[in-house]
Amino acid sequence: SSFETTEEEPRIRNEEWQTVRAFLMEKLGKGTSGSLYISGVPGSGKSFIVQQAIASAQRQLFGGTSKKRTKVVHINCMSLQDPRRIFGILLEKGFGKHCTSNAFEKDHHYALSHLRKAVSAGGARKKAPGEMLVL
Known part of the structure; x- marks a missing residue:
């Protein structure tokens, strides 16, 4: 799901927002990779905090331009019946590749090899947008 973002700092969970935002800014x-584990009860x-932190970091780093250099991909990993399905979902949501064949569903190595090719092709382009994955 998507939340409306504001330019104000959240009034709730501000400490968590600061932590997530600082991580994203760094x-x-x-231009480095990293992972941040966020947990809590439903x-x-x-x-909400992650969405707000992403919006804030993008505004500060890239200004108010409508052309964002960071692609945000949202995946609810709790909805995956098989965690290896993540590779096909990344291809679909992150790179616009259609992964409807049984090969992507049944063979995570097949999907992973296609994902590696897509990432390599994107990195070879000059001025390629930064990529960010939010799980």
């Missing part, structure tokens, strides 16, 4: 600013504001 990784996006330096309805505690995890998705």
Whole structure:
């Protein structure tokens, strides 16, 4: 799901927002990879805080331009029956590849090899957008 973002800092879970935002600013600013584990009971504001932190980091790093350099991919990993399905979903949502064949569903190595090719092709282009994955 998607939340409306504002330019104000959230009034709830501000400490968590600061942590997520600082992590994003560091990784996006330096162009490095990283992972951040966020947990909590359903309805505690995890998705909201992450959405707000992403919007804030993009505004600060890339200004108010409508052309964002960061692609945000949202995947609810709790909805996956098989965690290996993540590779096909990344191809679909992140790179616009259609992964409807049984090969993608049944063979995660097949999907992973296609994902690696897509990532390599994107990195070879000059001015390629930064990629960010939100799970």
